[in-house]
Every structure is written in structure tokens, then in C-alpha cells.
Amino acid sequence: MATLVGVVLSTLFTDAHASDIPQPMEVKVVVVSMFEIGDDEGDAPGEFQLWKARQKLTMKYPQPHGFHDIYANPETGVIGIVTGMGIARASAAIMALGLDPRFDLSKAYWLVAGIAGVDPADNTIGSAIWTDYVVDGDLAHQIDAREIPSTWSTGYFPLFTHAPYDNAELVDVNNSPNGEVYALNLPLAKWAYSLTKDTKLLNNDAMDALRAKYTHSPNARMLPNVSMGAHLSASTFWHGEKLNTWANEWVAYWTKDKGNFVTSGMEDSATLQSLTYLDNAGLVDKNRVMILRTASNFTMQPPSLSASDNLKLESSGEGYAAMNAAIEAAYNVGSRVVNYITGNWESVKENIPGAN
Numbered sequence: 001m002a003t004l005v006g007v008v009l010s011t012l013f014t015d016a017h018a019s020d021i022p023q024p025m026e027v028k029v030v031v032v033s034m035f036e037i038g039d040d041e042g043d044a045p046g047e048f049q050l051w052k053a054r055q056k057l058t059m060k061y062p063q064p065h066g067f068h069d070i071y072a073n074p075e076t077g078v079i080g081i082v083t084g085m086g087i088a089r090a091s092a093a094i095m096a097l098g099l100d101p102r103f104d105l106s107k108a109y110w111l112v113a114g115i116a117g118v119d120p121a122d123n124t125i126g127s128a129i130w131t132d133y134v135v136d137g138d139l140a141h142q143i144d145a146r147e148i149p150s151t152w153s154t155g156y157f158p159l160f161t162h163a164p165y166d167n168a169e170l171v172d173v174n175n176s177p178n179g180e181v182y183a184l185n186l187p188l189a190k191w192a193y194s195l196t197k198d199t200k201l202l203n204n205d206a207m208d209a210l211r212a213k214y215t216h217s218p219n220a221r222m223l224p225n226v227s228m229g230a231h232l233s234a235s236t237f238w239h240g241e242k243l244n245t246w247a248n249e250w251v252a253y254w255t256k257d258k259g260n261f262v263t264s265g266m267e268d269s270a271t272l273q274s275l276t277y278l279d280n281a282g283l284v285d286k287n288r289v290m291i292l293r294t295a296s297n298f299t300m301q302p303p304s305l306s307a308s309d310n311l312k313l314e315s316s317g318e319g320y321a322a323m324n325a326a327i328e329a330a331y332n333v334g335s336r337v338v339n340y341i342t343g344n345w346e347s348v349k350e351n352i353p354g355a356n
Contacts, residue, residue, distance in 0.1 A: 004344035028077030094274035116325035118295035125322035126224030131291035133259035137234030191354030207320035229262025233269035240307030
């Protein structure tokens with residue numbers, strides 16, 4: 001089936017005879033970014049720009065069937081993509097790349113590197129968090145808060161249940177056919193953390209001023225650091241103390257208390273769903289996927305502000321004092337893993353780091 005798909009898709013990229021089709025590029029690492037603010041170079045950077053410049057991703061592969069063109073460094077075997085924001089674009093972009101006959105992704109490592117919100121109970125802005133579990137926050141039932149039973153803690157509860165956190169005994173962290181939870185390759189994630197845990201991360205006065213408002217959260221007032229935690233992937237940009245509590249309970253439910261909610265973003269459950277399908281087709285190896293989320297903002301307000309007031313500050317930019325630091329952290333931490341893989345390819349091509 002995979003061979004048939006490749007033959008059909010090759011017509012998207014060339015009108016030449018099959019014998020004239022060039023050999024696909026052997027990809028060592030795919031760097032997955034979700035957005036770029038403006039141009040790909042020369043202005044304020046989003047998630048992709050530093051990777052393009054510093055990894056010398058100068059060869060352009062047009063991708064009309066995706067959100068953004070693909071850029072590569074053929075000498076190192078690194079390619080970079082921008083999926084676009086949200087689960088729909090992420091799923092489409094990853095699938096488009098995975099089916100692209102111009103690339104051999106069978107041994108490629110995947111590094112998703114992007115910014116996120118961070119739970120102030122666990123860490124602080126500017127930090128880099130390697131992901132162990134990704135939990136989808138969209139697959140759910142919902143009853144308006146004005147109509148929920150008085151005994152319920154929330155009207156937003158898992159799909160195919162009848163009340164909040166019902167049927168917990170049926171949850172299978174390693175077999176989630178509807179995509180509610182994904183367990184990443186934990187030995188690989190721990191290896192990436194061990195390799196990068198001492199990376200020096202940026203900090204500034206504006207970040208210090210913002211974190212100082214979180215007087216009830218010692219971890220929020222720490223300096224930026226590298227750690228590990230679970231990621232909640234949901235299309236809605238939620239914010240506030242009550243939803244932060246929901247996020248912790250949601251992740252605990254779907255991971256059977258093995259994962260602790262630390263970061264929040266949009267796309268990762270969709271990315272992993274596409275990679276799972278591509279793995280089923282033998283086109284990629286989902287055990288080579290790593291996710292690095294770096295904290296640009298907090299997921300809830302400090303004690304001195306309401307959730308709505310704090311969200312307004314974030315929308316105006318004040319709450320994103322760590323945006324640039326988080327973008328730098330994604331590159332400074334993530335590139336250590338990328339450079340190790342490309343520099344030790346003969347070893348890691350067949351043997352995934354961290355495996356016994």
C-alpha cells in the first residue's frame with residue numbers, strides 16, 4: 001500500500017518518467033514548528049526562523065499541498081516545516097510531508113519545538129519542557145456550567161462517559177484508538193532531557209517582574225530551567241485558575257496519574273495522530289518522536305488579577321514577556337539534540353538513544 005501511495009503521489013511533483021525521478025533525500029531530523037510571525041528570516045522570529053537560519057535550511061522544497069514550504073540542509077539531513085496553527089493545519093501538514101516521495105523519513109527523528117503556556121504550580125516562563133505524554137483536550141462532552149448537576153466539578157467531561165472522570169478503569173494509556181492520549185518514547189525523552197538539562201536559558205527583567213506576581217507559586221518564581229512533563233493539546237486557547245485545575249485533572253485521568261500537566265498548546269495531538277497513521281504505513285517511526293515545549297506565558301492568572309484581566313494583558317503583549325526567551329530556548333535546547341543526532345548518525349540511525 002505504501003508503495004502504491006508513493007507512486008500516485010509522485011505525480012504531484014514531477015511529470016518526468018519514473019526513471020527520471022531523483023532519489024529521495026534521506027532525512028535524519030525533521031524539526032516541526034507551528035507558526036512564524038512574519039517572514040522566514042530578517043524580522044521578529046517566530047518558532048521557525050532560528051532553525052532556518054542557524055541550521056542553514058537553505059534548500060526550498062515547494063509544498064503547495066501544505067501550509068508552508070519545506071526547507072532543508074541536504075548536507076546535514078535536517079529539514080524544517082511550519083504546520084500552521086491549530087489541529088487541522090498540523091494534521092494536514094504532517095500527513096503531507098509523510099506522503100511526500102521527495103523524502104525518505106523511515107529513519108528520521110522528529111523534533112516538535114514550539115512555545116506553550118506553563119502551569120505556574122510546576123514551572124516558570126522561559127523554561128523548556130520535554131514531553132512524556134500528550135493528552136487531547138478537545139474530545140469531550142460538554143454541558144453548560146449553568147446546567148450541570150450541583151455535585152459535578154465541571155460540565156466538560158470525557159467523551160463516551162456520563163459524568164466527569166467516569167470509567168477511569170477503562171483508560172489505556174498505551175492504546176487510545178480515538179487519540180485521547182499519546183505516550184511518547186519515554187527512554188528517548190529522558191535521554192533528550194539528560195543531554196540538555198544544563199542548557200543555559202535566557203532571562204530578563206520583564207520576566208522577573210511577571211513571575212514575581214505569582215506569590216503563591218514557588219516554582220513560578222524560579223529561573224528558567226529544563227524539565228519534563230505532560231502536554232495538553234486543545235484547540236481552544238483557555239486561561240484561568242479553574243481551567244488550570246481542569247487541565248490537571250484531565251491529564252491525570254487520561255494518563256492514569258502517570259503524567260503531570262505542565263504545558264498547554266494546540267497542535268501536538270494532531271501531529272501525533274498523523275505520525276501514528278504514517279507509522280502504520282511503514283513510512284515513519286513514531287518511536288523517534290520528541291516534543292519540546294518552551295514556556296512563553298502562564299496558563300492562569302496571578303493572585304492580584306482576574307482571569308479575564310490577565311488574558312487581556314496577554315492579548316496586548318504584556319503577558320508574553322518570555323516570548324523571545326521561549327523561542328530562543330526551543331532552539332538552544334532542541335538544537336543540542338539535533339546536532340547530536342546528525343553528528344552521530346551511524347550510531348543512532350539504527351539504535352534509538354535511551355534504549356536499553
